[in-house]
Amino acid sequence: MSDNVLKAKIIRSHQRDFDCLIDETKEVVKATALGNLLKKGETLVVGDNVYLDTIAETGEFIIKEAMPRHNEIFRILVRTSKRKVTAANCDYLVILSSAARPRFKRGIIDRFLVRAFQWGVEPIVVFNKMDQYDPDEFDIQYEVLRLKELGVKYFEICALDKYYETQYLKGGMSEFREALKGKTALFVGQSGVGKSQTISCLSEGEVELKTKQVGKVGKGSHTTTWSEIVDLGDFYLIDSPGIRSFSLDDIDPDDLLELFPDLEEIARHCQFSNCNHEPENRGCAFYSEEYDPETEEGLMVHSRLESYQLIHSEISSTPFWQKKKKYR
Numbered sequence: 001m002s003d004n005v006l007k008a009k010i011i012r013s014h015q016r017d018f019d020c021l022i023d024e025t026k027e028v029v030k031a032t033a034l035g036n037l038l039k040k041g042e043t044l045v046v047g048d049n050v051y052l053d054t055i056a057e058t059g060e061f062i063i064k065e066a067m068p069r070h071n072e073i074f075r076i077l078v079r080t081s082k083r084k085v086t087a088a089n090c091d092y093l094v095i096l097s098s099a100a101r102p103r104f105k106r107g108i109i110d111r112f113l114v115r116a117f118q119w120g121v122e123p124i125v126v127f128n129k130m131d132q133y134d135p136d137e138f139d140i141q142y143e144v145l146r147l148k149e150l151g152v153k154y155f156e157i158c159a160l161d162k163y164y165e166t167q168y169l170k171g172g173m174s175e176f177r178e179a180l181k182g183k184t185a186l187f188v189g190q191s192g193v194g195k196s197q198t199i200s201c202l203s204e205g206e207v208e209l210k211t212k213q214v215g216k217v218g219k220g221s222h223t224t225t226w227s228e229i230v231d232l233g234d235f236y237l238i239d240s241p242g243i244r245s246f247s248l249d250d251i252d253p254d255d256l257l258e259l260f261p262d263l264e265e266i267a268r269h270c271q272f273s274n275c276n277h278e279p280e281n282r283g284c285a286f287y288s289e290e291y292d293p294e295t296e297e298g299l300m301v302h303s304r305l306e307s308y309q310l311i312h313s314e315i316s317s318t319p320f321w322q323k324k325k326k327y328r
């Protein structure tokens with residue numbers, strides 16, 4: 001091995017093959033990893049910052065060492081309780097929602113906020129399709145206040161109509177673009193909310209996003225897919241199969257409350273040790289005067305509690321065998 005060690009970032013991974021972007025030269029090279037970096041259950045993922053070495057005789061690149069991660073995008077494997085990591089070092093989880101068709105759903109935002117807290121990735125909520133916003137459908141002022149209370153950044157945009165965007169939204173899209181500058185982001189949200197449209201608007205249509213299909217593996221017709229980080233000019237997009245799943249049922253119900261840090265804080269003051277924070281528990285911290293649902297603050301707390309309880313009952317009722325099947 002030579003002394004020529006290069007700093008790089010993994011931008012595409014498929015099993016043991018990696019494409020690495022060299023920091024200094026911005027050149028993309030193929031690399032393999034030293035065996036000890038791919039121990040059982042552990043691997044290198046897109047977003048990992050690594051050190052590359054070259055084999056003098058062949059000019060091949062070898063990943064010699066991986067740097068510590070700032071955060072990880074992962075699911076928990078139910079059988080082993082270990083993390084299955086799909087990406088690392090993500091700056092933002094962009095939670096895209098639609099102001100109209102599909103109808104705005106607060107519960108989906110709370111669901112992805114759980115993931116953002118679990119992964120240690122800063123969430124951003126984006127209200128798209130503001131050109132079709134109807135105040136009779138939902139109250140965006142209230143939703144925005146609720147996000148502010150949680151310390152979550154938000155933007156109101158229209159990804160379809162530039163004129164509307166600049167005339168009526170006073171440039172929500174350009175503010176959003178500014179926030180993303182130089183960052184690596186993962187976009188999530190229901191189908192139809194405008195993820196593709198927003199991404200293409202942000203990248204000014206320069207890049208066509210396609211998940212690359214990499215031949216067939218093994219005997220069956222099972223097709224494998226790359227995970228990758230796509231350079232969209234102003235920012236980087238993480239793209240990986242299955243990464244946008246809504247399901248939270250890999251999370252242990254006992255760990256859910258800590259993923260609602262705002263509620264955990266209140267629950268700490270609950271006098272009951274095993275409280276499910278239901279209204280019939282007279283004296284429960286959530287039903288004190290302080291969080292009276294007649295007040296704005298109380299209403300927000302209770303809407304968060306409602307999301308918590310919904311998710312809690314959902315992940316408590318998924319039978320173990322079903323989880324195993326889904327997340328093997």
Ligand SMILES: Nc1nc2c(ncn2[C@@H]2O[C@H](COP(=O)(O)OP(=O)(O)O)[C@@H](O)[C@H]2O)c(=O)[nH]1
Pocket residue numbers: 128129130131132157158159160161189190191192193194195196197198
């Ligand atoms: N009126 C309106 N329609 C939009 C907007 N953004 C996206 N759409 C439309 O919504 C539909 C779904 O968008 P798409 O980007 O495919 O959603 P995805 O499933 O989240 O990727 C398409 O017909 C888009 O043209 C918007 O800001 N306003």
Ligand SMILES: [Mg+2]
Pocket residue numbers: 195196197
């Ligand atoms: Mg799409």
Ligand SMILES: [Zn+2]
Pocket residue numbers: 270271272275276277278281284285286
């Ligand atoms: Zn309680």
